[in-house]
Amino acid sequence: MSMKLGLLALLSDGPTHGYQLKHDFESRTGGAWLLNVGQVYTTLQRLERDGLVAPAGDDGDERRVFGITDAGRRAIDDWYAEPVVVAAPPRDELAIKVLLALAADAVDVRGVLQRQRTATIEQLQEYTRLKRQADTDEELAWVLLLDAMILKAEAEVRWLDLCEARLRRRDAAADATTKTDGGPR
Amino acid sequence: MTTADQPILELDRVWRVHGSGHTAVEALRDASLTVSAGELVAVMGPSGSGKSTLLTLAGGLDRPTEGAVRVLGQDLAGLGPDQLAAVRRRTLGYVFQELNLLPGLTAAENVSLPLELEGMRPGPARDQALAALERVGLAKLVDRFPDDLSGGEQQRVAIARAVVGERRLLLADEPTGALDSVTGESVMRLLRDACDHHGAAGVLVTHDAAHAAWADRVVFLRDGVLVDQAGPLAGPEALLRTEGARP
Numbered sequence: 428m429s430m431k432l433g434l435l436a437l438l439s440d441g442p443t444h445g446y447q448l449k450h451d452f453e454s455r456t457g458g459a460w461l462l463n464v465g466q467v468y469t470t471l472q473r474l475e476r477d478g479l480v481a482p483a484g485d486d487g488d489e490r491r492v493f494g495i496t497d498a499g500r501r502a503i504d505d506w507y508a509e510p511v512v513v514a515a516p517p518r519d520e521l522a523i524k525v526l527l528a529l530a531a532d533a534v535d536v537r538g539v540l541q542r543q544r545t546a547t548i549e550q551l552q553e554y555t556r557l558k559r560q561a562d563t564d565e566e567l568a569w570v571l572l573l574d575a576m577i578l579k580a581e582a583e584v585r586w587l588d589l590c591e592a593r594l595r596r597r598d599a600a601a602d603a604t605t606k607t608d609g610g611p612r
Numbered sequence: 613m614t615t616a617d618q619p620i621l622e623l624d625r626v627w628r629v630h631g632s633g634h635t636a637v638e639a640l641r642d643a644s645l646t647v648s649a650g651e652l653v654a655v656m657g658p659s660g661s662g663k664s665t666l667l668t669l670a671g672g673l674d675r676p677t678e679g680a681v682r683v684l685g686q687d688l689a690g691l692g693p694d695q696l697a698a699v700r701r702r703t704l705g706y707v708f709q710e711l712n713l714l715p716g717l718t719a720a721e722n723v724s725l726p727l728e729l730e731g732m733r734p735g736p737a738r739d740q741a742l743a744a745l746e747r748v749g750l751a752k753l754v755d756r757f758p759d760d761l762s763g764g765e766q767q768r769v770a771i772a773r774a775v776v777g778e779r780r781l782l783l784a785d786e787p788t789g790a791l792d793s794v795t796g797e798s799v800m801r802l803l804r805d806a807c808d809h810h811g812a813a814g815v816l817v818t819h820d821a822a823h824a825a826w827a828d829r830v831v832f833l834r835d836g837v838l839v840d841q842a843g844p845l846a847g848p849e850a851l852l853r854t855e856g857a858r859p
Contacts, residue, residue: 545841548656553844578822
């Protein structure tokens, strides 16, 4: 997603300046995306150029304050109204690596799967450790972000398990064919 | 007196072979695993990989074909049936997917029963049961019957029963099986707590990576062989995103 939408979403609560936007964005999203304040101001200028925000004076400390325009409000309403489209098919490195390993005779696919499984579970342990230390009531955004990362990692392990189960089934079927075709009589 | 790294469970080059000759099935092959006080170890692997065999051997419900299973340093093979039964009652706690709570007994009675079977008088046994139920957050529901408790609450009773009397080795087989994610997580917190704060060692068999991640170590079984092990990440790369990202 673009930073534009994130800033617009915050500005729909009321006018503010770039430093406050940076702070609010990071705290409300559990620190999933750390913003550079220079980028925040550049983005605000683009939003102003596009008519989605407008200058609203300064905060008394010479920091420029911006407010959302009607066009900006319509843009953010549209964003919330539309589901996020997840690109398919996935082009992530893991899926591609496993598919290529499958086709390469010299590669130990099961080894690739197991090394990945170990690494992903270690990452899961780390997320889980952070979740154990978090206060579910006080740090809800942080906990929800960890939940999202945990579920993605868990899905990856399940996919690795499924790859291995299908490989076993394929190899068992191949063994059975070899025995019927070429085995001693 | 126990120390933090005292081995509670040791599987020493354990083999378990069912049958013989052509039809022999090697359920566990040369498996070695040590679990110390305060440590929770998860065992993962596809069905038929030997997970349940490992757990039944650790619980003294079966004997290895070769190798040794030691609990608190004691080789289970050297024990007679009565001694083995005593170790199972005093030292081991089981949490299974099938809860096996007795429907005619209240939560408190279900938890105090193993203590009374050990010869403890009903008063002190109930006191210990209440303390165990408080640990799992059920202080207010001690006199409810299992049917009047939710699935998550029943699993908490089962955990209280597994830890009552300061058992040292907890053996859990898919303990979060039928529970929703949040309830399953609270069950994992309790198992973790039993190891962290009460000096128990835990072995958790699960197919669920998110639950296995609550363990200190995750070991993988394939065709009866322990093939790999995952532990906590070390070094700054472990915190690459998460720690730095926190506001």
